[in-house]
Amino acid sequence: MTAYVLRRILLVVPTLLGVSLLAFALANLTPGDPAEALLRRTTDHPPTPEAVAETRRDLGLDRPLVVQYASWLGDAVTGDLGISYDTRRPVTAEILDRVPRTLELAGPAALAALVVALVLGVVSAVNRNRWPDHVLRVVSVAGASMPSFWLALLLIMLFSLKLSLLPVAGREAGARSLVLPVVTLALAPTAVLARFTRSAMLETLGDDYVRTARAKGVAGWRVVGRHALRNACIPLVTAFGTSLGHLVSGAVIVETIFLWPGVGKLAVDAILQRDYPMIQGFTLYAGVAFVAVNLVVDLSYGAFDPRVRLARSPAKT
Amino acid sequence: MSIQRPDRPRSSRAHRAAAMAVALALLAAACGGGDDGDGSAGDASTGEAGESKELRVGFTQDQYVLEGADANLGAYPLNTNVVETLTYLTEDYQVRPRLAERWELIPPTTWRFHLRKDVTFHDGQPFNAEAVKVGIFDRVAQRRGGGTIRAGAESAVVVDEHTIDFTPTSPNLRVPEQLVHPQTAAIAPGSDFGTKPIGTGPFRFVEYLPKERIVVERNPDYWGEPAKLPRITFRFFPDANVRRLALDSGEIDFAYQVPPPDVAALEDRFTIAKSEVGAYEAMYLNSHGKPPYDLLADVRLRRAVAYAIDREKLIDGALFGHATADQTWVPPSSLGRHASAVEGFTVDRARAGSLLDEAGWAPGGDGIREKDGRRLKLTLVSGFPSAEVHRPIPSFLQSELKKVGIEVEIVERPDSASFQALIDSGEGDMFLEQGNQNDGNPAFLPVLLLYTGGTGASAPYQSLFAPGPTFDELIAPALTEPDIEKVREITAAALHEAIDEQVALVPLAGIYRIYGMKESVRNFVPHPSFLNVQWGAVEHR
Numbered sequence: 001m002t003a004y005v006l007r008r009i010l011l012v013v014p015t016l017l018g019v020s021l022l023a024f025a026l027a028n029l030t031p032g033d034p035a036e037a038l039l040r041r042t043t044d045h046p047p048t049p050e051a052v053a054e055t056r057r058d059l060g061l062d063r064p065l066v067v068q069y070a071s072w073l074g075d076a077v078t079g080d081l082g083i084s085y086d087t088r089r090p091v092t093a094e095i096l097d098r099v100p101r102t103l104e105l106a107g108p109a110a111l112a113a114l115v116v117a118l119v120l121g122v123v124s125a126v127n128r129n130r131w132p133d134h135v136l137r138v139v140s141v142a143g144a145s146m147p148s149f150w151l152a153l154l155l156i157m158l159f160s161l162k163l164s165l166l167p168v169a170g171r172e173a174g175a176r177s178l179v180l181p182v183v184t185l186a187l188a189p190t191a192v193l194a195r196f197t198r199s200a201m202l203e204t205l206g207d208d209y210v211r212t213a214r215a216k217g218v219a220g221w222r223v224v225g226r227h228a229l230r231n232a233c234i235p236l237v238t239a240f241g242t243s244l245g246h247l248v249s250g251a252v253i254v255e256t257i258f259l260w261p262g263v264g265k266l267a268v269d270a271i272l273q274r275d276y277p278m279i280q281g282f283t284l285y286a287g288v289a290f291v292a293v294n295l296v297v298d299l300s301y302g303a304f305d306p307r308v309r310l311a312r313s314p315a316k317t
Numbered sequence: 318m319s320i321q322r323p324d325r326p327r328s329s330r331a332h333r334a335a336a337m338a339v340a341l342a343l344l345a346a347a348c349g350g351g352d353d354g355d356g357s358a359g360d361a362s363t364g365e366a367g368e369s370k371e372l373r374v375g376f377t378q379d380q381y382v383l384e385g386a387d388a389n390l391g392a393y394p395l396n397t398n399v400v401e402t403l404t405y406l407t408e409d410y411q412v413r414p415r416l417a418e419r420w421e422l423i424p425p426t427t428w429r430f431h432l433r434k435d436v437t438f439h440d441g442q443p444f445n446a447e448a449v450k451v452g453i454f455d456r457v458a459q460r461r462g463g464g465t466i467r468a469g470a471e472s473a474v475v476v477d478e479h480t481i482d483f484t485p486t487s488p489n490l491r492v493p494e495q496l497v498h499p500q501t502a503a504i505a506p507g508s509d510f511g512t513k514p515i516g517t518g519p520f521r522f523v524e525y526l527p528k529e530r531i532v533v534e535r536n537p538d539y540w541g542e543p544a545k546l547p548r549i550t551f552r553f554f555p556d557a558n559v560r561r562l563a564l565d566s567g568e569i570d571f572a573y574q575v576p577p578p579d580v581a582a583l584e585d586r587f588t589i590a591k592s593e594v595g596a597y598e599a600m601y602l603n604s605h606g607k608p609p610y611d612l613l614a615d616v617r618l619r620r621a622v623a624y625a626i627d628r629e630k631l632i633d634g635a636l637f638g639h640a641t642a643d644q645t646w647v648p649p650s651s652l653g654r655h656a657s658a659v660e661g662f663t664v665d666r667a668r669a670g671s672l673l674d675e676a677g678w679a680p681g682g683d684g685i686r687e688k689d690g691r692r693l694k695l696t697l698v699s700g701f702p703s704a705e706v707h708r709p710i711p712s713f714l715q716s717e718l719k720k721v722g723i724e725v726e727i728v729e730r731p732d733s734a735s736f737q738a739l740i741d742s743g744e745g746d747m748f749l750e751q752g753n754q755n756d757g758n759p760a761f762l763p764v765l766l767l768y769t770g771g772t773g774a775s776a777p778y779q780s781l782f783a784p785g786p787t788f789d790e791l792i793a794p795a796l797t798e799p800d801i802e803k804v805r806e807i808t809a810a811a812l813h814e815a816i817d818e819q820v821a822l823v824p825l826a827g828i829y830r831i832y833g834m835k836e837s838v839r840n841f842v843p844h845p846s847f848l849n850v851q852w853g854a855v856e857h858r
Contacts, residue, residue: 032734033741039461040733041380042387042500045752045765049776051461088384097527153558160566168563170529170552257559259552261528272732 008295016287020076023283024069027276034274035061038085041273059085072280081284082277086270091281095263098250099285101171102262105254106247108178109185114240117190118229121197121236125205126224136194143191152184152257169259181258185251189243196239200232207231234301241297245290369856371548372838375560375569379528379553386459388511390531391522392499395551397533398544398852399439400502400516403430403453404493404757406849408593408842410651412494412757412801416444416503416517422799426488432479436540438505439521446481449473451506454483465495465756490799494757499848519544519853528553545840545856564833570857573847575833577637588834594641594648594827595845596753598710600697601766601822603746603781610746612695617676619820622695622747623662624669625721626714632826635710643827646812648845651759653802655809660817661824669721678722686722693723698745700730701737706751710825714749740777748781751828755846759808760795767815767822768792784821788814 035055039047047055056062060071072082081091124136159166159180166180167173204210205228213223250264263282270278381390391399403417414420417430436444454473457464463472467485474482483492495501505515514522519541520533530552535544552569554560557576564572564587580589602613602622613619628642643649644661652659678686678693686693695718699711715725728745730736739745754762766778770789783789792811795804815821832843839856 030735031730031738032732033737034734036737037732037734040737042382042389042393042460043465045762046737046778048462054461088382088387153562156559156562156566160568161562164566168566168568169554169559170568172530257556259529259554259559261526265528272734274734 005295005299008298012288012291015291016284017073019283019287020073020280021069023280024065024072024276027271027274027279028065030271030274032274034085034276035059037272037274041086072277076280076284081281084270084275084278086273086275086278091277094266094278095281095285098261098263098266101260102248102250102255102264104178105181105185105251105260105262106244108182110189110240110244110247112182113186113189113193113243116186117193117197118236120190120194122201122224122229124194124198125201128202133198137198140191140194143187144195146187148184148188148251148253149257151187152180152254155180155184156257169257171260177258181254181260184258185247185254189240189247193236193239193243196236197232200235201228204228204231237297237300241293245293248289248293249286369545369547369858371550372546372571372852372855372857373569374549374551375554375563375572376551377553377557377560377574378555381525381527381531383511383527385511386456386461387500388509389500390511390525391514391516391533392502392510394848395531396499396848396850397522397531397549397551398518398520399514399522399533400499400504401518402499402502403432403449403496406497406755406757406844406846408844410648410754410757410759410845412497416449417496420493422490423482426490427482427484428492429476429480429482432481433540434479436517437538438508438517439515439536439538440505440508442505442515444503444517445478446475447478448506449481449503450475452504452508453501454481456504456510457501460500464500465498466492466501488797490797491758491760491804494761494801497756497849520549523548539853542853544853546852549852561833564835567835571832571834571838571841573832575831577639577831580637580639580831580833583833586836588836588838590832590834590841590843591639592830592832592843592845593650594643595830595847596751596828597646597648598636598640598707598749598751598825598828599646599822600714600825601748601750601778601782602820603743603748604819604821605781605783606743606746610696610743612693613746615676616820617672618678618693619823620662621669621672621676621721622718622723623820623823624665624672625723626662626717626823626825627664628825629664631710631713631717635713636826636828639831640826640828644816644824645809645827646816646822646824647759647762647808648754648827650845651754651757651805652809652812653805655806658806658809658813660813662817666721673722680722684719684722685724694726695723695746696726696728696744697747697749698728698730698736698739699749700733700735700739701748701750701752702733704729704731707749711749737777740781743781747823753846755848757801759805760792760811763792763808763811763815764795782821784815784819788819788821 033052035052036047039051039055060068075082079092084091084094087094120136124133127133156168160168166176171177210223210228250262250267252264252268255262255265263285267282270282376395380394382388383390391397401416403415404412405415407413416433416436418433420428420430423429432446432449438444442448450473454468457466458468458470458472463469463486467487467489469486472484472486476482485492503517504510508515519536519539521536523532523534525531530550532550534548535546537543554563557574560572561575561579563569575583575589583589602619603610604613604619606613632638632640632642645652645656645659649656673686678688681687697711697714699707711727715727718725730739740748767782767784768789769779769783770793788811791814792807795807798804798807816824830843830845830847834841837858839858840854842851844850
């Protein structure tokens with residue numbers, strides 16, 4: 001197991017190298033000069049060519065691209081992701097300030113999505129082709145298709161404007177501030193996970209051991225909960241891992257609408273400002289987040305299926 | 318190999334149950350009542366009877382710079398009135414004394430400022446010439462190029478305790494007009510403009526949470542009339558829809574930049590305050606382009622474009638009536654009585670058609686004009702400050718120009734950086750911008766964007782849009798004329814040349830600044846430049 005984990009961690013390095021190189025290339029291919037974007041932000045007018053040239057020199061943008069990337073990489077391995085062109089603060093500090101805010105939303109949203117999806121998926125599978133199944137399938141398609149922007153505004157209009165139950169945006173109302181953004185964030189993954197759960201459950205409910213359990217007189221809920229659900233969890237966990245990775249990387253629209261100063265909004269602002277160090281720093285963070293989540297997901301398979309656990313251990317005969 | 322299923326320890330069932338219980342508890346906590354903060358529809362803290370209560374303001378995006386020479390917390394673009402400038406800009410673009418009581422030009426280029434004597438900073442430091450040297454001029458000198466005022470390390474010289482001389486590094490006779498900008502505000506020597514601004518204003522800095530809010534409180538020792546509001550909380554709402562919803566729900570008491578489409582829905586329940594024209598919607602025409610963007614080199618085509626547009630319809634339809642058809646480009650009040658020198662164009666499609674006929678462009682089979690096998694197709698680039706700001710104006714312009722046989726391809730750019738990239742490369746015929754005037758110098762924009770002879774010229778703009786040598790001759794004296802009234806006259810004449818004669822740009826509308834507030838908010842004066850909004854007299858009962 002330890003060797004497996006170490007191998008996976010080592011594989012992160014070439015992955016992150018590739019991702020950072022891709023981000024660097026794409027950022028530099030995007031039209032727009034970071035020096036001009038920076039100067040525009042602090043003045044009301046287009047900057048002079050002289051000011052742009054001076055700023056480019058100050059930011060090191062006059063160096064060849066290869067040199068720029070190599071320099072950034074050399075600093076990145078020591079944990080220094082550079083200075084944001086936009087805020088002038090260390091990129092690492094900016095990201096670390098924002099990650100907890102994103103996790104404030106991502107954690108509850110992921111948990112809510114998982115719990116609700118499990119329930120919906122199981123109910124749907126158990127009632128296959130009956131009205132609960134039809135209703136839940138329509139609901140899950142709608143949930144997966146609904147734009148989060150639109151949903152967010154609808155929820156605000158209902159719960160904040162009409163019912164005056166919850167705040168419109170911001171974090172000042174404590175736990176109540178979490179409700180609308182978490183619900184908005186959780187909807188799409190709930191819909192996707194519910195469908196995965198339904199499909200996986202239908203497959204396991206048809207397996208021989210389930211039929212055997214039923215034949216032996218095991219109660220219905222125990223058949224579903226103890227025998228079928230656990231085996232249906234592996235594909236569900238995989239899908240959950242992907243959703244969790246997206247959530248942890250930051251939800252731009254939700255963070256923008258609900259004024260949540262998370263890492264997703266940071267990334268979009270960096271792109272609009274051509275803040276190359278921040279773009280690359282965020283890309284690294286997102287890469288690490290996905291890799292970490294996938295590693296945890298892989299390791300969790302053993303909890304659901306001991307055969308996986310044994311396959312990773314040295315052979316025992 | 319044989320597979321053996323290990324026995325599950327009994328405790329795993331209890332662990333799973335405990336984990337599920339914890340998860341459900343977390344979910345319940347998130348949905349249940351938490352700490353009561355500034356929740357929805359709540360009113361802010363109330364002062365004593367008869368006093369104003371706290372005001373909660375919704376602004377747009379947080380764009381404060383917190384580090385380096387450009388640091389501007391509390392000043393720009395959201396001016397919280399913590400810091401003040403030597404001069405200030407009135408709502409009709411006149412420059413008046415503030416921390417400087419008066420000023421004079423000592424030829425050839427030195428400005429002498431006589432400072433107000435009864436002022437202290439929030440930390441008790443005296444406001445005097447030495448403080449102005451350090452807190453304004455030396456600070457601005459560290460900015461690129463010395464900022465707009467062109468400050469250098471040796472520019473400021475203390476004459477006596479309340480008199481200071483300022484000599485820009487290159488001749489600049491518009492210094493008093495430029496000093497209205499909050500980037501040139503006075504901060505206390507030794508204070509940090511990026512973390513805790515200490516100024517002289519009617520409000521003191523309390524706290525700042527990046528991207529969330531900035532809070533200020535009344536300065537009881539203010540040198541002028543004390544502020545009525547005990548406290549202001551400014552919250553940042555980048556999305557205009559959410560800002561409007563926050564106003565609607567009572568979460569904020571005041572909102573900047575109410576979108577024009579929302580005004581009708583709000584005005585029966587809220588006070589809508591509109592300023593004089595402070596921003597402009599204009600289309601710059603590329604008269605020096607290389608093929609295929611060379612069509613507008615012909616002034617007849619440029620005139621035809623100007624005549625083809627029904628501005629009243631644009632204002633009523635796309636801007637919901639919250640703009641004027643002024644075609645002065647800069648706010649008319651900044652030109653004063655000389656604004657009438659700029660005539661502009663009224664819609665006249667027959668005349669547009671005649672000009673195009675005269676230029677050899679004949680209507681094709683589908684109504685789009687052609688000449689020597691080439692279609693009359695122009696590229697309209699929309700993107701400053703963003704394409705979103707202009708919608709649906711590009712579509713409107715496309716439809717208007719089609720009526721006279723001009724095909725328009727719309728190219729949208731999501732942000733100013735990518736818009737600027739197309740200006741740099743010259744890939745476009747018409748460029749749509751929405752900008753604003755934030756200082757008292759009427760010649761600022763014409764010189765910056767159109768004048769080819771000045772040292773501060775922005776070359777990409779001039780290379781595409783320069784109106785020509787006559788314009789340069791007309792505007793040049795504005796750089797060396799000390800009398801601001803004369804500068805207005807000079808600028809108006811130059812704009813007549815640029816807009817009416819050369820059609821280097823087509824001003825489409827003068828845009829009002831629209832502010833929305835609860836009816837309990839009183840005495841707010843809508844300023845066309847939201848950098849110069851003043852909160853001192855505002856009450857919230």
